[in-house]
Amino acid sequence: MLKRILILLIVVLSAGAATLWAIAAPSELPYTAFEGLSDPDVANGQRIFAAGGCASCHSLEAAGEEGDDDAPPTLGGGHVISSQFGDFRVPNISPSDAGIGDWTFRHFADAMLSGVAPDGTHYYPAFPYSSYALMDIEDVNDLWGYLRTLPASDNMVAAHDVPFPFNVNRAIGLWKYLYMPEPNRVTLESADPMLARGQYLVEAVGHCGECHTPRDVLGGLETDRWLAGAPNPSGEGRIPNITPGGDIGEWSVEDLAYYFESGFTPDFDSVGGSMADVQRGLAQLPEEDRAAIAAYLKAIPAR
Known part of the structure; x- marks a missing residue:
């Protein structure tokens, strides 16, 4: 009986390993x-x-x-x-x-x-x-x-x-x-095309969540805390929470759009750190794209 149990266990483990091997194949x-x-x-x-x-x-x-x-x-x-x-x-x-x-x-x-x-x-x-x-x-x-x-x-x-x-x-x-993600990281309540454009630029092209969202022990994004801030990968300070409940909670859509264009906050502080390079790219976008990103950031769930 013990021998049969061991054989069955080996078969089950082998089948499981084969399944994982297949799942892990590059596609x-x-x-x-x-x-x-x-x-x-x-x-x-x-x-x-x-x-x-x-x-x-x-x-x-x-x-x-x-x-x-x-x-x-x-x-x-x-x-x-x-x-x-x-x-x-x-x-x-x-x-x-x-x-x-x-x-x-x-x-x-x-x-x-x-x-x-x-x-x-x-x-x-x-x-x-x-x-x-x-x-x-x-x-x-x-x-x-x-x-x-x-x-x-x-x-x-x-x-x-x-x-x-x-x-x-x-x-x-x-x-x-x-x-690997579902079609969207968050579900927006509005079907406004401007918000859809902002969502696309933030979630896909701009990959903002890669820095601004916490990660679990395997390095995956904790999407239930989307854009809620995270440790700085360089080890210095934190990447800010950019949801309506975080560091930019008091900023208006216009404040955000102007920040993306100029690098200046509503308090006339200037962008710094790794965000400086990102802002230089955002400044090259058409005004409607910066406005769409700002509108999206004000529409997502507050964390």
Whole structure:
């Protein structure tokens, strides 16, 4: 009897392991996702680039090199993101052999929307694809077109420094199974198109929740505390609560929109820290996008 129980237990455990292995497999976008796409709209791609704050992580300036504020950004990577799971080095995404110059759009879309690399492995979620997964593929296509116009960099970025067990790539698939998002992070009471635009820019393109939302022990966003503030990944202070019940609770929609444009708070303080780079991107957006972001932030649940 004991032998039969042991055999049954082995069979059950093996079946469970096989199921987890299958769940954890990298999953690329279906070919149907690419149907109907036209040539990239580079102007809209630049708008998406600004809203996403891509330069704040991927530019050589973010890695500590001097740059020209009036020149197009060089996305050579190298910035280090430190966490309890290891040190992640932001890649070169410039159109060069050291970056993504030999990628196809399918490679780029799989990376942005599925977190899958050209070699078929998972990207670490330090790359915020769990937010980008909410993006429209048309905007991803436009962003791709814009990136191809930027200067090339031959900067070779070192590999991540991630210890065991976090360096088991297949396990990232289980993280995705747990944390890749539902269609929206919060449910809004209004169907106002302006709020819908703000939600898209904040939750998807701008990936604001990646910094402003607390995380659990596995690094997943605690979406029931959406945008309620979180420890600063750099270890210095906290990222503010940007819900109506938090640090900006007394700000009006107009105050927020002006802050995004100018970098000045209603008290005439100025933006600082990592938000300074984000604000520079927001300042490049059309006025209606900044207003939509502000309106969304005033409409979400207070925390």
